[in-house]
Amino acid sequence: MPFLLDTASAIKKRFGFQDQSISESVPCTPDLLKSVSRDHHLASTQPVVATPASRRFSDWDEDGHGGATGSEVAAPRHAQSFEFSEDPSFWKDHNVQVIIRLRPLSSSEISVQGHGKCVRQETCQTITWTGHLESRFTFDLVADETVSQEKMFKVAGLPMVDNCMGGYNSCMFAYGQTGSGKTHTMLGDIEGGTRRHSVNCGITPRVFEYLFSRIQKEKEARKEEKIKFACKCSFLEIYNEQILDLLDPSSTNLQIREDVKKGIYVENLKEIEVASARDMLQQLIQGAANRKVAATNMNRASSRSHSVFTCIIESKWESQGVTHHRFARLNLVDLAGSERQKSSGAEGERLKEATNINKSLSTLGLVIMNLVSLSNGKSLHVPYRDSKLTFLLQDSLGGNSKTIIIANISPSLCCSLETLSTLKFAQRAKFIKNNAIINEDASGDVIVMRMQIQQLKKEVSRLHSLVNGGAESLDNDTSSLSFLGSPGQFKWEGLHGSSSPLMSEKRMSQKKDYEVALIGAFRREKDKDIGLKALQAENQAAMQLAKQREDEIKSLKMILRFREAGVKRLEAVAAGKISAETHLLKEKEEHLKEIEVLRTQVDRSQEVTRFATENLRLKEEIRRLKSFCEEGEREMMNEQIMVLQNKLLEALDWKLMHESDSLAIQKTSLNMDTEVHDDLPISIQEQKSPRQSSINEENEFLRIQAIQNQAEIDLLHKQLEFCFEEKDRLERAINERTEQLELPLSTDGSVVNANDQMELKTMVDAIAAASQREAEAHEKAITLYTENNELQLKLETFD
Ligand SMILES: Nc1ncnc2c1ncn2[C@@H]1O[C@H](COP(=O)(O)OP(=O)(O)OP(=O)(O)O)[C@@H](O)[C@H]1O
Numbered sequence: 001m002p003f004l005l006d007t008a009s010a011i012k013k014r015f016g017f018q019d020q021s022i023s024e025s026v027p028c029t030p031d032l033l034k035s036v037s038r039d040h041h042l043a044s045t046q047p048v049v050a051t052p053a054s055r056r057f058s059d060w061d062e063d064g065h066g067g068a069t070g071s072e073v074a075a076p077r078h079a080q081s082f083e084f085s086e087d088p089s090f091w092k093d094h095n096v097q098v099i100i101r102l103r104p105l106s107s108s109e110i111s112v113q114g115h116g117k118c119v120r121q122e123t124c125q126t127i128t129w130t131g132h133l134e135s136r137f138t139f140d141l142v143a144d145e146t147v148s149q150e151k152m153f154k155v156a157g158l159p160m161v162d163n164c165m166g167g168y169n170s171c172m173f174a175y176g177q178t179g180s181g182k183t184h185t186m187l188g189d190i191e192g193g194t195r196r197h198s199v200n201c202g203i204t205p206r207v208f209e210y211l212f213s214r215i216q217k218e219k220e221a222r223k224e225e226k227i228k229f230a231c232k233c234s235f236l237e238i239y240n241e242q243i244l245d246l247l248d249p250s251s252t253n254l255q256i257r258e259d260v261k262k263g264i265y266v267e268n269l270k271e272i273e274v275a276s277a278r279d280m281l282q283q284l285i286q287g288a289a290n291r292k293v294a295a296t297n298m299n300r301a302s303s304r305s306h307s308v309f310t311c312i313i314e315s316k317w318e319s320q321g322v323t324h325h326r327f328a329r330l331n332l333v334d335l336a337g338s339e340r341q342k343s344s345g346a347e348g349e350r351l352k353e354a355t356n357i358n359k360s361l362s363t364l365g366l367v368i369m370n371l372v373s374l375s376n377g378k379s380l381h382v383p384y385r386d387s388k389l390t391f392l393l394q395d396s397l398g399g400n401s402k403t404i405i406i407a408n409i410s411p412s413l414c415c416s417l418e419t420l421s422t423l424k425f426a427q428r429a430k431f432i433k434n435n436a437i438i439n440e441d442a443s444g445d446v447i448v449m450r451m452q453i454q455q456l457k458k459e460v461s462r463l464h465s466l467v468n469g470g471a472e473s474l475d476n477d478t479s480s481l482s483f484l485g486s487p488g489q490f491k492w493e494g495l496h497g498s499s500s501p502l503m504s505e506k507r508m509s510q511k512k513d514y515e516v517a518l519i520g521a522f523r524r525e526k527d528k529d530i531g532l533k534a535l536q537a538e539n540q541a542a543m544q545l546a547k548q549r550e551d552e553i554k555s556l557k558m559i560l561r562f563r564e565a566g567v568k569r570l571e572a573v574a575a576g577k578i579s580a581e582t583h584l585l586k587e588k589e590e591h592l593k594e595i596e597v598l599r600t601q602v603d604r605s606q607e608v609t610r611f612a613t614e615n616l617r618l619k620e621e622i623r624r625l626k627s628f629c630e631e632g633e634r635e636m637m638n639e640q641i642m643v644l645q646n647k648l649l650e651a652l653d654w655k656l657m658h659e660s661d662s663l664a665i666q667k668t669s670l671n672m673d674t675e676v677h678d679d680l681p682i683s684i685q686e687q688k689s690p691r692q693s694s695i696n697e698e699n700e701f702l703r704i705q706a707i708q709n710q711a712e713i714d715l716l717h718k719q720l721e722f723c724f725e726e727k728d729r730l731e732r733a734i735n736e737r738t739e740q741l742e743l744p745l746s747t748d749g750s751v752v753n754a755n756d757q758m759e760l761k762t763m764v765d766a767i768a769a770a771s772q773r774e775a776e777a778h779e780k781a782i783t784l785y786t787e788n789n790e791l792q793l794k795l796e797t798f799d
Pocket of ligand 1: 102103104145176177178179180181182183184185303335336337408
């Protein structure tokens with residue numbers, strides 16, 4: 001990769017470092033080789049001074065991975081070394097740490113400005129800018145030129161890994177002008193990823209080593225808890241406000257998304273699962289190489305872009321029947337050079353690039369400024385979304401993260417202003433207040449309950465679909481859970497999975513119980529719904545019925561009143577008190593009133609259909625009555641009455657005739673008896689006389705009765721005549737009404753005039769009454785006829 005070597009060489013020359021070491025370090029990432037060559041150069045020009053280490057990192061040192069060789073750092077001549085030690089309790093109480101790292105003067109700087117410096121370190125925490133107006137700055141730590149890579153890792157990198165292992169999101173920024181040592185701090189030398197890292201290896205590879213050694217130790221120490229780890233990594237570059245996936249360079253211009261569960265993430269960014277530090281380092285090297293290629297292709301320096309390497313660490317273990325799930329995200333950010341990009345004279349892409357680099361860094365500055373204001377109680381909008389960088393790292397700045405900012409500065413006088421700018425930036429960043437929390441769901445029950453809720457929700461929707469006649473298959477128990485801020489969804493193997501101890505029979509039976517209870521509840525709910533609907537329908541029907549009954553009662557009362565009036569009128573007519581004409585006029589008047597009253601009710605009548613049926617029935621009745629008349633029954637009855645009448649008269653005549661004859665005979669026989677039997681005692685004669693007189697009396701009685709019967713028959717005859725007339729009149733009236741109304745059944749056959757129905761009904765009732773009277777008269781005539789017959793027989797007996 002000669003072009004990479006060329007680029008590295010050019011940078012080194014720019015800062016006065018020699019290239020000779022390049023040939024000494026064989027398979028190296030060119031970008032990272034800079035520090036090796038430079039250190040070699042520094043070592044050759046400056047005496048080596050041992051770095052005082054105030055605290056041993058026994059765990060890390062013992063395994064030998066992080067051990068310094070003692071040849072890596074060349075302390076500056078006459079430099080005063082300060083104790084540079086970490087405070088193990090720092091991260092317990094703080095979420096943001098700011099460290100200043102000075103790099104040694106480069107040969108070019110020395111050649112230009114000599115050994116003059118723009119800064120003077122006062123203590124391990126304070127540094128004074130010795131420029132035009134001296135300014136003193138205090139930080140959490142100030143690392144001078146003598147601080148080794150290993151030391152930097154132990155102070156900055158190691159606690160970050162510990163934080164992540166504890167479930168905290170963590171972030172490390174390297175800030176500073178170009179050539180100030182950001183990449184040296186973050187990456188340093190990387191020896192191809194296959195061998196143990198060199199003394200100049202930066203924080204990132206050491207972080208990988210330490211991370212996996214911690215994981216291994218955790219696994220060994222917590223075998224009983226069956227702790228499992230899953231690590232993933234991603235690597236991206238933000239250049240010109242565009243995101244490039246360094247692990248998949250074909251993915252360009254990726255978009256940042258925000259999700260309630262996942263938090264802020266880059267859509268479609270490749271996340272590669274890694275099982276070892278070497279795997280992760282290989283990804284880092286590959287990404288760095290891709291970054292170089294991209295920079296070269298675009299004819300730009302990588303210092304103009306920001307790079308973010310992210311490690312995602314997830315762990316799961318069991319403790320006392322509870323499953324714990326923890327995750328953390330570690331962002332390792334190498335920012336673009338903080339010096340102002342020169343936009344004057346730049347055109348096209350260069351101008352755009354300069355603008356965007358300035359934009360993202362100025363937004364970062366603004367975000368930090370506003371966060372500081374916020375921590376001072378002011379309410380300000382924090383413009384995270386104004387740049388890709390701040391949007392992506394939103395959590396790391398003022399959010400859920402433990403963040404460390406390493407501000408790299410050059411002590412050279414030639415970098416005085418940029419150094420001052422960096423110190424000011426770092427000073428502000430010191431006031432950022434983050435709110436880091438452990439990303440852990442320590443309650444397996446909660447997880448299970450969540451999953452049960454999901455299951456029950458599915459069950460609910462399935463039952464709903466069943467209730468609605470659908471059939472939805474929701475057999476798949478596999479579900480995924482995700483937690484707020486989680487880097488991704490945590491795959492859960494479902495209730496039938498075998499990985500969780502909570503997938504016990506107890507859980508299964510609980511689930512079944514819930515299902516049964518839920519199904520029961522649904523059934524009851526459905527039953528209640530049905531019952532309620534039935535009750536509502538019943539209630540409505542009852543109300544309708546009550547109303548109908550009310551209306552019917554009203555109608556019936558009215559009809560009754562009309563009937564009574566009609567009957568009275570008919571009686572009056574029969575008694576000859578009023579004329580039939582007056583009665584009809586009166587009745588017509590009454591009918592009109594009745595029609596008027598009923599008309600007001602018809603609109604709201606619920607029984608129109610019933611009336612229509614009734615109408616048909618009445619029509620049938622009318623037809624029957626008509627046929628009764630038309631088929632000659634009336635004449636027949638008249639005829640029968642006449643026959644009876646004649647027979648009765650004949651019987652009477654015959655009787656009277658025989659009575660006169662028998663009286664004459666009796667007289668004759670009496671005379672004879674007197675003449676022949678004068679000697680008969682008078683008593684016998686007297687005996688015959690009372691018998692004769694009783695017969696005479698009886699005959700007289702029968703005669704009178706016959707006359708009365710005749711009179712009665714005459715009367716009945718008259719009544720019958722009247723009934724027939726009345727019937728004819730009513731039939732005519734009905735026909736008229738029927739023609740008038742000819743009850744219009746609507747298209748659906750349901751709408752008829754209820755008033756007219758009532759009227760018709762009344763008429764039919766009147767007809768029925770007339771028919772009844774007619775029948776009664778008929779019956780009476782028959783009775784009389786029978787009586788006459790009996791009388792006749794008696795008379796014959798007497799005769
Ligand atoms: N603490 C240090 N000790 C020894 N050499 C250092 C140190 N810091 C930086 N250097 C050397 O300085 C040179 C520039 O450093 P580096 O490339 O890391 O700067 P940078 O800030 O990343 O620049 P850029 O923004 O252009 O990428 C490198 O050759 C590096 O090896």
